[in-house]
Each structure stands twice: as structure tokens, then as C-alpha cells.
Amino acid sequence: MQILQAAQTDALALGHSSVGTEHILLALVQSDDITVRVLSDYGVTVELVHADILQLSGIGKTVLRDDVAFTEDASRLPELALREALAQGRDHVYIQHIFAGLLRQPHSTAVLILHRLDTNVSGLRRDVLDTLSND
Numbered sequence: 001m002q003i004l005q006a007a008q009t010d011a012l013a014l015g016h017s018s019v020g021t022e023h024i025l026l027a028l029v030q031s032d033d034i035t036v037r038v039l040s041d042y043g044v045t046v047e048l049v050h051a052d053i054l055q056l057s058g059i060g061k062t063v064l065r066d067d068v069a070f071t072e073d074a075s076r077l078p079e080l081a082l083r084e085a086l087a088q089g090r091d092h093v094y095i096q097h098i099f100a101g102l103l104r105q106p107h108s109t110a111v112l113i114l115h116r117l118d119t120n121v122s123g124l125r126r127d128v129l130d131t132l133s134n135d
Contacts, residue, residue: 014054016060020108021071
């Protein structure tokens, strides 16, 4: 999943020693997918997510390895995305399923950031998944 690789790159750039759901959210909001338009409609931007990550976690020390570990919440994401795809009768996991899986973890840092940005998380989830019905 390219999003997970992008999240790992973002975590390394921030000097963080692990990849969390916040890094996955940052990677999603930077992708060139229709999901970004929906996030933007909700006022969620790269700049706001990045700023909130810095507020919550700060900048870490330089991490000298490329294999940064995933947090427990982030590690669950592939399975949750697959469940989302299967629930919709899909045989392929799309970026929308990854995002919906991310939102299935209400206590994750990504969802905390969305709440801090006054985002209607359930509405956002619905609208992101609705983009699949338009393909």
C-alpha cells in the first residue's frame, strides 16, 4: 500500500521513531485521490494536519533507519481496510477503504486530530465511502 510507505516517509521526515495513524492521515491528505477533495470540503488540509501532529508530538530526533515500526493502531489498518472493502462487496482495497478503516479506530491519534479540527468524523467517513459509488 503506497499510503503506508508515504506515511513511513512522513514519520521519518518528522524524526518520529514509529508510524502512527497521524502519519497515515497526513499521507492520505497529501495523496492525489478524490479523498483529498472530500477532506478539503471538511476543512482538513495538509497544513492543518501537519501543524496538529507537530503540536501533539513535536519534531523528533533524526531516525537513521528506513524500517520505522508501525504503532499498534497503524498495524491494524490493512485488516480494517480489507474489512471495509469486503463490507462493500469489493474485491480490491481502495484508498477510501484505507481512510474508512482509519476512522474505525475512534481512539487513534488520527481521529483525535480530526476532532481537534472540529471535523464531523461520521459524515466524513460516509462522504469518503460515497465516492466509491460514483466509479
